[in-house]
Every structure is written in C-alpha cells, then in structure tokens.
Amino acid sequence: MVRFPQYLSQPFQILWFEPDDMAFMAVGFIFAQKFGGVFWFLMFVLPWIYGRMKKRYPRGFLRHTLYFTGIAPMRGYPHFFQKHFLD
Template sequence: MDKKMPQYLTAPYQLLWFEPDDLGIMVVGYMLAMIFGGIFWVVMIAAPVAYGKIKRRYPRGFLRHMFYVAGWTDLRGYPSYYEEEFFE
C-alpha cells in the first residue's frame, strides 16, 4: 500500500491542537493583525480558543448548519428547508 489508512476515519485533520476551522479563524486574525496591528494580535489567539469552547457544546457540523440558517451557504444533496414532502 502506498497510502496510509487513518486510524479514525471521522477524526478531523489537526495541526497541533487546532482543527481546520480554528486555523481559518487564526489566519483571518493574522491578516487583520498584519493590516491593522494592535489588538488583533490578541484576537488571533483568543478567537480560536473561544470558538473552540463554543464548538465543544454543540454537535459536529453545527457551523455549516448555522451558515445555512443565516442564508450564507447551501447544503448540497439535501432537500430545501421548506420541502414538506420529498422522494428519495
């Protein structure tokens, strides 16, 4: 086998103890800190830590559903929110 099979298929990718969504928040914080400086250097670290604490209280995938409810994204492969009846 050329490729290794991960031990846990549902485990997200991680860099140190940060998951990809935490890293995305850090990258945005870093860009804001490079542009504006000041308090954004603290936000770069504090925002992912706070988001991680919030994320632990909800089931996996809640952020995608929050974006869907806000109207920022679509859930592909699923019926629309207003469908009362659908056939598989």
C-alpha cells in the same frame, strides 16, 4: 437519485485544527497584518474561545447554521429535501 457520502461524521482537519478554527485564525491574521497591536493577541485567543464554545454544541453547528441561513452551501452532501438515495 443521489449518492450518499460514506463518512458524514468525520471532520476535515489541518493538524489538530478544524477548518472553522482555522478561519478564525486567518481572519485574525489578516487583521493583525493590517492593524497590528491587539489583533496579534486575538489571532490566538479567538480560536481558543470559539473552541470552548464549540464543545457545548453538536459537531458542525456553525457550518449547518450558515447552511440554514443561506450564507454557505454544503458541497458534497445531499440536498436538504432529498428523499431517495442510491445504496
């Protein structure tokens, strides 16, 4: 038996950014520090483009895509094949 989380639909946020937006900013910042130039511009444009694309799909699609491809585990959630839950 596994305990089921109370709030599945509320995303974690830092200010108004979700973690996946912040990941694009962090990657852009790392490349901007290393290479400079156009990467400073991409640090702000990539999260904006991703945010517009993200509105066309259900919430959490990137995280679930990474989970189903086996790249990233889903911590704090029941296993995909879990059938019995505690109330």
